[in-house]
Amino acid sequence: MVHHVEHVGGGAVFTIDRQEKRNAVNDELMEALSAAVDLAASDGTLRFFAVTGAGDAAFCSGGDLSEFHLLKTAEEAAPMLGKMADILLRMSRLPMPVIALVNGHAVGGGCEIATACDYRLVRNTARCGYIQGTLAITTGWGGASHLFVKTGNHAGALRMLTESKVHTAQALLETGWATETFDGDPEAALNRFTERLGAIHPTVLRAYKQAAVRKWDALGLESMIREEVAECARLWAADAHHEAVDRFLNKKK
Numbered sequence: 001m002v003h004h005v006e007h008v009g010g011g012a013v014f015t016i017d018r019q020e021k022r023n024a025v026n027d028e029l030m031e032a033l034s035a036a037v038d039l040a041a042s043d044g045t046l047r048f049f050a051v052t053g054a055g056d057a058a059f060c061s062g063g064d065l066s067e068f069h070l071l072k073t074a075e076e077a078a079p080m081l082g083k084m085a086d087i088l089l090r091m092s093r094l095p096m097p098v099i100a101l102v103n104g105h106a107v108g109g110g111c112e113i114a115t116a117c118d119y120r121l122v123r124n125t126a127r128c129g130y131i132q133g134t135l136a137i138t139t140g141w142g143g144a145s146h147l148f149v150k151t152g153n154h155a156g157a158l159r160m161l162t163e164s165k166v167h168t169a170q171a172l173l174e175t176g177w178a179t180e181t182f183d184g185d186p187e188a189a190l191n192r193f194t195e196r197l198g199a200i201h202p203t204v205l206r207a208y209k210q211a212a213v214r215k216w217d218a219l220g221l222e223s224m225i226r227e228e229v230a231e232c233a234r235l236w237a238a239d240a241h242h243e244a245v246d247r248f249l250n251k252k253k
């Protein structure tokens, strides 16, 4: 199995479990996350939906380069990019708080998964960044669009995307990307955070989440994501991207 789902504290926790590849996302994982999001959307009792990574090294290292490097043209890349962008959009619109429990490194598409959540609890040992620029592409799963509609720190957001670096948990807290930072056990950090949600009736949590979804709709988030996917697919086809991916895949051979 590439994932597992536990129900704790009235919520559902989806764990990406491909530790041998730092929890990289492949099509099997996309299908699993899509099914988990559909289940959460139809469960009126859920107080929250959380995503995390197995192990201590990584939350998610983004797309599985050993699989996705086989996609060469924009026409070949666009369906994969669009599929994950749609799953993350549906996850972001779930009628309950959506929490990224960032247990380890969240880079590339992994950072995009966390950005599609309402809250980001970041372990102090984790490093997070939209490193797609180092591969000569942009975010391709909606990460830039989610970031721009959610943040009040435009300069900080544009810098995170254009610098394509990884950042410490403390730096992410200062820019407002991280909601909270924590040490030690991720599940304990999640429990501390969600306990505070427990005092309020779920119908209130859902009503406020719908207010956020209305804002994103008013801003045209869905069409922003479609344009982002198309742009990433165009850049994907360039030699600069394929050469950068080859360098990563050949680095240890």
Ligand SMILES: CC[C@H](C(=O)O)C(=O)SCCNC(=O)CCNC(=O)[C@H](O)C(C)(C)COP(=O)(O)OP(=O)(O)OC[C@H]1O[C@@H](n2cnc3c(N)ncnc32)[C@H](O)[C@@H]1OP(=O)(O)O
Pocket: 020, 021, 022, 024, 057, 058, 060, 061, 062, 063, 064, 065, 066, 068, 105, 107, 108, 109, 110, 112, 131, 132, 135, 137, 138, 139, 140, 141, 232, 248, 252
């Ligand atoms: C698909 C598009 C999507 C988007 O644009 O939206 C993207 O995500 S593009 C970005 C894709 N991701 C990356 O470029 C990140 C690559 N990985 C890393 O930078 C590091 O692995 C890191 C920082 C996540 C962890 O570093 P660490 O030193 O702890 O581990 P290693 O680098 O030694 O990796 C261990 C092992 O995992 C394999 N690995 C790691 N990340 C990926 C990945 N994304 N796809 C496939 N395989 C990955 C790595 O090759 C090593 O394998 P091994 O066989 O042991 O050499």
